[in-house]
Amino acid sequence: MVGIKDGGDNDASSEDKSLDDNGTDDVENNLVLSIYVTNLPARWLPMDLHLVMSRFGEVFDVFIPRKPNRNAKRYAFVRFKNNASPQYLI
Numbered sequence: 001m002v003g004i005k006d007g008g009d010n011d012a013s014s015e016d017k018s019l020d021d022n023g024t025d026d027v028e029n030n031l032v033l034s035i036y037v038t039n040l041p042a043r044w045l046p047m048d049l050h051l052v053m054s055r056f057g058e059v060f061d062v063f064i065p066r067k068p069n070r071n072a073k074r075y076a077f078v079r080f081k082n083n084a085s086p087q088y089l090i
Helices: 046-056
Strands: 002-006 032-038 059-063 075-081
Antiparallel strands (some): 032 075
16 A cells, blocks of 8 residues: 655655755755555565665655554655656555
């Protein structure tokens, strides 16, 4: 299952941000597409998910929490730069 959220997260760490030509970052400009992914294989690392998701656009960040969700499923958050194709992710 994949959930999609347009826009940037205001709580992103400073190391996640990249500055554009005007000195502003992509997160502040709402040029980030965030998705929620569930049912990950047990042995997948963030790099594994990054490789799969990079087919759909430039991956900005991948986060896989150590603990599963309340349904005992592994999940992750993947953030893309503006050029992602959300219609192919669903």
